[in-house]
Amino acid sequence: MTVSRVVELEGHIIDSGMMQACFGIVMDLDGQFDVEEFRVGRSKTEESYCRMTVLADDPATLRSIVHELHQHGANPADPQDAEVTAAPADRVVPPGFYSTTNHPTEVRYEGEWLPVERIEMDCAVVVHPADEVGANAATDDGPQERPWAETKVLNAVSEGDLVVTGETGIRVHPPERPREKRAFGFMQGGVSAERPSESTIAQIAEELQHVKDDGGDVLVVAGPAVIHTGAREALAELVREGYVDMLSAGNGFAVHDLERDRYGTSLGMDTETLDHPRKGHKHHIYTISEVIRAGGIRAAVADGLVDSGVMYECIENDVDYVLAGSIRDDGPLPDTITDAVEAQNALREQAHEADMVMMLSTLLHSVAVGNCLPSTTRVVCVDINPATVTQLLDRGSAQAVGMVTDVGTFLPTLADYVLTRS
Template sequence: MTRSRTVELEGHIIDSGTMQRCFGAVMDLGGSFDVEQFDVGKHETEESYCRLTVSADDAETLRAILHELHQNGAVLEDPSAVDLVAAPADKVVPPDFYSTTNHPTEVLYDGEWIDVERIEMDCALVVDPDGSEDGSARAYTKTLNAVEEGDLVATDESGIRVNPPERPRSGGGAFGFMQGGVSAERPSESTIREVAAELRAVKEDGGNVMVVAGPAVIHSGAGDALADLVAAGYVDALSAGNGFATHDLERSIYGTSLGMNVETLEHPRKGHKHHIWTISEIIRAGGIEAAVEDGIVSEGVMYECVRNDVDTVLAGSIRDDGPLPDTITDAVEAQDAIRGQAHEADLVIMLATLLHSVAVGNCLPSTTKTVCVDINPATVTQLLDRGSAQAIGMVTDIGTFVPTLAEFVLEGDE
């Protein structure tokens, strides 16, 4: 028996590719569609509207099709209010709970569409009927381990509207509509200059810049350039691991990174012990900030982060030596700390770290401008595959990218 539902699409659905994706999803999943109304926007700022009936041979196929259409911004005709079910216990969500995308989202509650706060992918959607300061309803995301008994959790997709990014009405440069992609053939210098211009613009507008950095930034000799950006006030938050901080601190104390002098490429005698000696010195001092205050650490990225009060999160790993006393070894606690940084960011620059890039990317809404740089194309590919389609992917040497970026950013301050 054929099952059918009518859905609506509205916005810049033609030039943003929404219609193409929706029609393709219906056909790929074995359904069919009948366009009942199609009003085309007649100039670049006028929105289009499409109403179509989607059909499938069985309810399960129709449900799968509607799910895909929902992810692309389609809404059921005459949508019902969001379906809310109380969580039966802490960390337990109802069956068929709604799993969020990273796109801006709204819920229909008490006759009004409410914006969902702190949007990120793979979370539960919770509605608090009187959670706002004025006593009105509030909707927001919660990770599964943060769900509490009694939380009103959205189920299915009724009363939920997703708003994927649309092609902007003006040019967006390197950060234009869905520029995500991986290529070693991008004109690197011009792209870096555009990233530098965006970085300056974000700061001039009072925005927040987050840097996600891996140890290769230090090993490649790019640490000085990143430290210069921090010192000049262009970095508000740093997310990294124990290794990045250890090798940056090692360079300040011993002049090496993982036992190697990054300028001469020489390996001093007993240099392989420098990283663990560094950790010992920082523990003895009582932490990174104390080591800076005591003069044990006198330069580098971590030094500048302390001196400039940059919000820093060091997330631990099972591989960590030591670790540094500043490293958060509880994985859930580290996730929450990174999530707090990500929700404040207007621009995120990811530098040579696969695991941290994907972790931060999972916390970002699709509207956050993101650039991911790595010599390994797999890093950028995995980030995009996980849903961060807004990211600019640059396959290039981090030791060249960061100094060039710093040069372009700081030349405007001269």
């Protein structure tokens, strides 16, 4: 018995590779396809359209094929309302719940397509009906007039939440490769240390300026290497001049930044001379104790204990920062969030506000923030280790630039372009 389903693809499906990928999925999963209609966009703005019938030998195989096609933006031609099932208990989702991608998504509810708010990958979709009251209401003033949908991480699901299950009534819109050549999107062919770094940094600086000119927010995700490599002053200057709106880092980054202010070293090494002063290995723990004694970073700045660096500029310029702790932290600093779920939620709030994210030499924090980002957010990932850059760009974002280079070279050059050449 042969079963079939008609699906549609719309947009720049040829040059983005979407159509080719969908054809490959059908064949790889032992299905067949029959293209019923195909219209080619003949200009940079005109979109293409493909309507095809997908065939399989049994319903289970067809479901698998349609599921994979759905992740790549192929949507059923005969949409129906999404299936919703009430969560049986707090933090418990119904079997077969729909697990989100990081692409813009809509769900069909009562005949209306609802954009899913706060989209990120590996979440459940919860639908809030019109006239809903209580904690899930859209405003504190009472019930909302129209239904709406949002993502929820599993530990935020409440008993009774209407969770989308199955694949019916869901539309996914993967970002498409822009036809015009810009910094974001043109480096999708892979990661290479041999790309022209100077010109790429210049384009990143231009994009950063565009984001700020448009009133957007920039999130910097930074690792201790920013301090070790001597890029501290460049990042501090970008913060001071208003090019950084949020900072996400770990306890180690803040400690080394503060140590540089207090002792002129980072993890015991003088970042200018590369010397290791006597007892320098104790500087980081001395720094932690002094900041704890002061009552935290903000108090240390207010008391004049700290008067330079990235954390200092964040305090002085009201830049929001999240320091997420780990099992290996010394101290930690009073500002460090040691509860993993609390830290994750704080990172998530920053990620959803960001229009551009610069991930600088930190694999773990970059992955943590990357897990919360929609695929449409501009991302710059810089690391001397190619594996770090590849892992971040493999997430499927079409708005990403990857550079395999020393962050100690990247940041001063970026600051130079932004602050003196723009």
